[in-house]
Structure formats: C-alpha cells, structure tokens
C-alpha cells in the first residue's frame with residue numbers, strides 16, 4: 001500500500017532589519033527543518049526565545065497550503081523581544097517524501113477531512 005506523503009524541507013534564517021538586534025542573534029545563522037528534525041549547523045547558535053516564536057509555524061509551512069492562506073504568504077517572523085530588530089525568514093527549500101508507517105503507528109483513515 002502506498003503510504004507516502006510529501007513535506008517541504010525548510011530553512012529558518014536570521015535576517016537583519018534597520019532596527020538593531022538586542023539579542024545575540026547573528027545575521028545569516030540558520031537551522032533546517034527536515035521531517036520532525038531541527039538540524040543546527042555546528043557553528044550556529046539560536047535563541048531559545050526566538051525558537052519558541054517560530055516553532056508553532058513550522059508544521060504548517062512544511063505542508064501544501066491553499067493559495068489564499070496567510071500561512072503561505074507570511075514567512076518573516078519577528079523576534080519576541082519587542083525591542084529587537086531581528087526577523088526570522090522561513091524558506092521552503094525542496095520537497096521530501098515520507099512514509100506514514102515510519103511516522104506513526106496510527107492507521108490511515110481515508111475518510112478523514114484534509
């Protein structure tokens with residue numbers, strides 16, 4: 001049985017603005033999202049407060065979205081510190097196929113709403 005599904009792999013990168021960064025963000029620092037994994041390059045650090053603001057958006061950005069969905073158009077996330085100018089850009093980098101059976105033991109319900 002074909003149980004494959006496709007997700008986008010993501011790159012989340014620190015982007016500078018004209019407002020100074022007050023946290024320890026480094027412009028260009030990034031991590032990747034592949035399936036359920038966050039992959040941090042060895043030389044990069046990433047603010048846990050910024051990560052907390054970004055995490056809820058990642059599963060949606062991994063999935064195909066309606067063309068009118070704001071979750072598709074909005075890809076620049078602000079730092080949760082209101083005095084900090086950093087932004088975090090979420091970019092879809094490519095698609096990757098996954099197997100349902102390798103992600104869960106729950107059965108596929110063909111009648112579920114998508």
Ligand SMILES: [Zn+2]
Nearest residue numbers: 023079084086
């Ligand atoms: Zn910040």
